[in-house]
Structures are given as C-alpha cells and as structure tokens.
Amino acid sequence: MAYLLVTLNHFKVVQSWARSAGARVNLDVATFELEVRAGNRIYTLYPQFFAVFEGTFGHSPVLSAAADGFIGWLPYKPLRWEMATEKLSFKRFLGTHDEPTPANWVGPDDTPTADFLLKRSRGSFGYDLFGPYHAGTDLRATLAAANGSRPAESTLFAERFVPGTNLKVWFWGGEAFYAHLHPYPFIEGDGGSTVRALVDRRLALVRRRFDESADMMIMRAALDYQRVGLDDVLPAGQKVWLDYRYGRRYAVDPTTAQEDNALARLTVSAREQVARIGQKLGDAMLNELGAPVLFSVDGVVDDEGKVWWLEMNSNPVMPPQGYPWVFRDLFGIPVPAEFLPSSSALAPAATVVRSTRQTSATIASPELMVVP
Structure with a gap:
C-alpha cells in the first residue's frame, strides 16, 4: 500500500484539485488540519494516522508520538457504525440484501x-x-x-474459507473510486530448495525473515492447510501460497495511482457486483448518518469471478484519488476527468446523487463557515 501511505501523494492530489477549482488550501502544522476555501465556502478536513498503542494497532486523529503513518483527511472526525464494527452485523445486512458472503x-x-x-x-x-x-x-x-x-x-x-484473489474497494457514499486486487503471495519450487529457504527468499524482497516475521503463524497455517512442511523440497514449478489476508503481498508495492488502483481492471461481472453493493451500502449509510461518508469493503473474488463480501471498514486509509469526490459534495464542483474511473461499467453507482446541503448540515456544520 505504499502509494496510499505516502503523505506527499495526498498533497499532490489536493494541490491538483485546488488549482483546477481555483480553491485555497491551508495546512495547520499544529493540528495537521486542512482549511479548504472554494467559492463562498470554507471547510476543515481532519487528519487520521496509523498508531501503535502498547503493541496494538489503531487509528488516531492526533499526530502524537504513537503515530506511525498518515492515512488521509476527511471532512468529519472518526465515525463508527455497527456494520463496520461488528462483522456479523455486516453479514446479516448482506443476507437481508441478497449479497454473497461466506x-x-x-x-x-x-x-x-x-x-x-x-x-x-x-x-x-x-x-x-x-x-x-x-x-x-x-x-x-x-x-x-x-x-x-x-x-x-x-x-x-x-x-x-473461500480461496481466491483479495479485493478491497473504497467508496465515497455509494460510489466506488478505488480498488486493490491482490492475488495470494506464493513461492515456486526449484527442485532443490526447501520451503523454508524459498519463503526466506520471498521475504527478503521486503527485508524480512520467516523466523522473525509477525506473520509466521499465518504462513505456517497456510502451509499446513496445503499439507506442505518447511523442510519439504518442492518440485520445480510447483507453487504454494503463503498468506490469504489482504495487504500481505510480501513484495515491493506500486508507487503510482495507475499501478495501484485496480478498479478499471476488474472484470465486468466484478464491477457490476461492486456497483450493486456500493448502492446498497451508500443508501444505508445515508439513511443512518444523513450524509455520504468514506468506507471500504473487503472481499474475495473466487475462481469463477464471483465476489464474496467479508467486512466493512468505517475509517479506512483514504486513497488520495478520493479527495475530488469529497470536494464535489462539499463545494458542488464536478470531479475532474483525470480522477474519474475509466470504465463506464461503474455507471450504476456513479448515478447516485448526494446533496451538498445534506453534507454540510449534518457532518461538517460545526466547521462550516459561509463567506459573504
């Protein structure tokens, strides 16, 4: 996820949008908050950071000593809702809306x-x-x-357990604007090396070793599931996967949005499934919160191309390409063409209309100032 986590990439997209929209953006270095002015409106966008608290991962709105990475700005402070907090609640929603989940x-x-x-x-x-x-x-x-x-x-x-390719899709309201499609990481036998040696060779790509990895237990379980031992020697050409979790690629991450965003590379069937779930979840969130919000949904694409949805996230990393969608609803300025998905297959989700007045009245009203 290197592209998403590089703070400079967030600045670049905000700067590009501000130039095209004739907007002014100011950063408060004390709080890392953004003040954005366009037309006769001013909004404050709040930061979020990855943080490690006593060895436990979490999110924090404060740039403190515990912060370990920047994950973007939003026009509201962190939100939580039931479906994004409890996976079983999300599964119940999927069941009542005829959407597939394991x-x-x-x-x-x-x-x-x-x-x-x-x-x-x-x-x-x-x-x-x-x-x-x-x-x-x-x-x-x-x-x-x-x-x-x-x-x-x-x-x-x-x-x-549904094996396949990990899918993560980011939505603003009901509209998908970014996706990751991550195949399982694998090793390939050469007829002479042990599995342990092959795993260490793969982990060396990210400067890690199997015996030192926090993911060792998952990798052991994955190998056990495939009935492969660390001391086994794989025949040349035989492939074994190491991890089934999203984001565990054990490889150098893409460094550009074009490489990183897989939304336009999804099959037509997968895009239709993305558009459908986005519409349903976007409507549910609009009914509950009164305004569009950022959320992501994790899934897996099986060998037949069917998407099985797993969980919903309420405060995910903000892909930099999402800011123009946020600013569209805050300021009524259309998303510049350079940030639009290249595929018309996402049109069903793109037809969702979100009210700018609704956004300012519910989520951002304490920080909204209308300039005469």
Missing part, C-alpha cells in the same frame, strides 16, 4: 460443512485470524486454542 458458524456445537477460518467479530488489522482448517477439523479444539487472546466484546466465529 457461511459462518458461531456456536461451538456447530459443525462447519466446508473448509473454514476462525475470525474475531471486531476488526484486528488482519491479526487474530486462525486457520484455514479443512472441513471436519474439530471446531471445539480450534476455538479453545484461539480463545486465549480474545479481545473484550469480540465474538470468535468460524467462516467458510
């Missing part, structure tokens, strides 16, 4: 009828995941092994 089993007396993962119902930045396990694995035993690290108010549940 089956889940919550109680210890349930018997998973397919290969499965163990997950926390609350987000953990890709950690606190267990498995995958093959169908028939004793669910009680796996739950007992995982329960020791259960966070407060978090339900541990089994979810059908």
Whole structure:
C-alpha cells in the first residue's frame, strides 16, 4: 500500500484539485488540519494516522508520538457504525440484501460443512485470524486454542474459507473510486530448495525473515492447510501460497495511482457486483448518518469471478484519488476527468446523487463557515 501511505501523494492530489477549482488550501502544522476555501465556502478536513498503542494497532486523529503513518483527511472526525464494527452485523445486512458472503458458524456445537477460518467479530488489522482448517477439523479444539487472546466484546466465529484473489474497494457514499486486487503471495519450487529457504527468499524482497516475521503463524497455517512442511523440497514449478489476508503481498508495492488502483481492471461481472453493493451500502449509510461518508469493503473474488463480501471498514486509509469526490459534495464542483474511473461499467453507482446541503448540515456544520 505504499502509494496510499505516502503523505506527499495526498498533497499532490489536493494541490491538483485546488488549482483546477481555483480553491485555497491551508495546512495547520499544529493540528495537521486542512482549511479548504472554494467559492463562498470554507471547510476543515481532519487528519487520521496509523498508531501503535502498547503493541496494538489503531487509528488516531492526533499526530502524537504513537503515530506511525498518515492515512488521509476527511471532512468529519472518526465515525463508527455497527456494520463496520461488528462483522456479523455486516453479514446479516448482506443476507437481508441478497449479497454473497461466506457461511459462518458461531456456536461451538456447530459443525462447519466446508473448509473454514476462525475470525474475531471486531476488526484486528488482519491479526487474530486462525486457520484455514479443512472441513471436519474439530471446531471445539480450534476455538479453545484461539480463545486465549480474545479481545473484550469480540465474538470468535468460524467462516467458510473461500480461496481466491483479495479485493478491497473504497467508496465515497455509494460510489466506488478505488480498488486493490491482490492475488495470494506464493513461492515456486526449484527442485532443490526447501520451503523454508524459498519463503526466506520471498521475504527478503521486503527485508524480512520467516523466523522473525509477525506473520509466521499465518504462513505456517497456510502451509499446513496445503499439507506442505518447511523442510519439504518442492518440485520445480510447483507453487504454494503463503498468506490469504489482504495487504500481505510480501513484495515491493506500486508507487503510482495507475499501478495501484485496480478498479478499471476488474472484470465486468466484478464491477457490476461492486456497483450493486456500493448502492446498497451508500443508501444505508445515508439513511443512518444523513450524509455520504468514506468506507471500504473487503472481499474475495473466487475462481469463477464471483465476489464474496467479508467486512466493512468505517475509517479506512483514504486513497488520495478520493479527495475530488469529497470536494464535489462539499463545494458542488464536478470531479475532474483525470480522477474519474475509466470504465463506464461503474455507471450504476456513479448515478447516485448526494446533496451538498445534506453534507454540510449534518457532518461538517460545526466547521462550516459561509463567506459573504
């Protein structure tokens, strides 16, 4: 995710938009807040940062000693809602709206009828995941092994494991404007090297070692699932995947928006599924919050091209390309052509109309000042 996390890329897009819109933007270095003026309106955009608190990952609106990376500005302070906080709530929404999500089993007396993962119902930045396990694995035993690290108010549940390609889509309101499509990272046998040596060779691309990696447990589980041992020697050409989580690519990240944004590279079928889920979630958020907001949705694209939705995020990293959508609703200025998706297949989501008055009246009103 290098492109998204480079602070200068955020400045570049805001600067480009400001020039095209004749807007003025000021940065308060004390708070890292942006003041944006266009026409007769002024808005304040608030920053968010990755932060590490006593070894735990989180988000913070303050540039403090705990901050570990910048993830963008928004015209409101951090928001939380039920579907983005509880994965099982999101799954219930999907079920009532006929959108595909992997089956889940919550109680210890349930018997998973397919290969499965163990997950926390609350987000953990890709950690606190267990498995995958093959169908028939004793669910009680796996739950007992995982329960020791259960966070407060978090339900541990089994979810059908759907292998495929990880998909993450960012929406402003109901409109998709950015996506990541990440295949699983893999190693390939050469007929002489052990699996451990091949893994270390792959991790060396990002200056890491298997025995030192915080992701070692997941990689071990992935290898076990494929019935591959660290001391095995893979035949030449045989491929084995190392991780099933979004963002764990173990490779050099793209450095440009064109390389990083996969939205226009999705198949027609996947784009239609993205547009449909965006419309439904955008409407739900508009009804609940009264204004469009930023959210992302994680999914997996299976071998047949079907998208299975997994979870929703309320305060994701803001891709720099999203600012023109935010400014459109704040200032009524159309999104410049250079930032529009290149595919007309996303048109169903793009027809959603969001009221600028609604935005200013509900989320940003304390910071809105109309200039005579």
